[in-house]
Amino acid sequence: MNAGTPQTIAEYLDQLRATLQGRGADPALIQDAHYDAEEHLRGEMHDNPGKSEAEVLAKIVGSYGAPEEVAEIYVDKEVQVQQALRPPPPRPRRTAWGRFFAVGADPRAYAGLFYMLLSLATGIFYFTWTVVGVTLSFGLSLLIFGVLFALLFFGTTRVLALVESRIIETMLGERMPRRPVYTPPNQSFWRRIGDMFTDPRTWSTLLYFVLMLPLGIVYFTIAVTGIALSLSFIFVPLVHVVALGLPNDFSVGINIEGTNIVPSVIAEPLLFVLGIALLFCLLHLARGVGRFQGALAKSLLVRTVG
Numbered sequence: 001m002n003a004g005t006p007q008t009i010a011e012y013l014d015q016l017r018a019t020l021q022g023r024g025a026d027p028a029l030i031q032d033a034h035y036d037a038e039e040h041l042r043g044e045m046h047d048n049p050g051k052s053e054a055e056v057l058a059k060i061v062g063s064y065g066a067p068e069e070v071a072e073i074y075v076d077k078e079v080q081v082q083q084a085l086r087p088p089p090p091r092p093r094r095t096a097w098g099r100f101f102a103v104g105a106d107p108r109a110y111a112g113l114f115y116m117l118l119s120l121a122t123g124i125f126y127f128t129w130t131v132v133g134v135t136l137s138f139g140l141s142l143l144i145f146g147v148l149f150a151l152l153f154f155g156t157t158r159v160l161a162l163v164e165s166r167i168i169e170t171m172l173g174e175r176m177p178r179r180p181v182y183t184p185p186n187q188s189f190w191r192r193i194g195d196m197f198t199d200p201r202t203w204s205t206l207l208y209f210v211l212m213l214p215l216g217i218v219y220f221t222i223a224v225t226g227i228a229l230s231l232s233f234i235f236v237p238l239v240h241v242v243a244l245g246l247p248n249d250f251s252v253g254i255n256i257e258g259t260n261i262v263p264s265v266i267a268e269p270l271l272f273v274l275g276i277a278l279l280f281c282l283l284h285l286a287r288g289v290g291r292f293q294g295a296l297a298k299s300l301l302v303r304t305v306g
């Protein structure tokens with residue numbers, strides 16, 4: 001793709017974005033590349049105040065690279081980084097049982113389970129921060145202080161979005177932005193406020209933070225309940241084996257209205273097997289939750305630069 005030498009920074013960025021999209025680049029990578037390019041271009045314009053954008057861009061294309069060249073470098077580096085970070089592929093399993101138990105060797109399953117446990121704390125924090133911030137921002141909007149508070153609040157949501165992106169990418173493996181959306185340093189105060197209010201990602205980020213509370217409650221409840229049930233089913237029979245010297249009524253059986261319909265000699269192995277199966281089911285669920293949460297974060301936190 002060669003659309004000719006761009007004459008303005010906007011044309012350069014448009015060509016860069018179009019080239020990355022044409023090569024199937026991840027939206028998060030496009031946001032990072034867009035940020036780096038715009039920061040570099042704006043810096044060059046600031047260092048050459050007497051030159052037009054066309055003159056500066058003609059110089060930059062020779063040093064920084066044309067949009068097509070820069071896009072190719074980003075895509076190639078992304079492939080190398082992803083290959084380096086990607087865990088070794090699991091050995092293919094031919095049977096259903098093999099595929100079922102193979103999740104025990106998947107690091108993403110354990111990371112997803114840990115994220116489910118962590119999500120309650122982050123969900124409470126995000127929800128509280130969002131509700132209090134939005135309430136105070138609109139409640140104080142008639143005061144000068146309220147405008148400053150709103151600007152600070154919406155600025156912190158962008159920072160928190162980057163923090164959540166790092167958590168998502170590190171724990172769940174979903175490619176997320178590593179840089180914010182570029183904001184020109186010489187932009188006026190009122191223009192910054194206007195851009196924040198008109199940027200759809202500002203509101204989608206707030207929606208994500210609000211959703212994290214109910215999602216965090218569900219994730220945490222499922223994780224804790226699943227871990228407690230599976231481990232209790234696994235270790236209760238083992239405890240009985242270790243504690244053979246205790247009275248006979250310590251044994252675990254299945255009773256209905258005082259009638260022992262399944263003796264402990266059968267019930268305990270069944271509980272042990274059920275606990276193992278429940279634990280692996282929980283790991284499968286955690287891996288699925290990780291994929292869902294990564295897709296949700298990608299759709300609500302990543303800005304489609306355009």
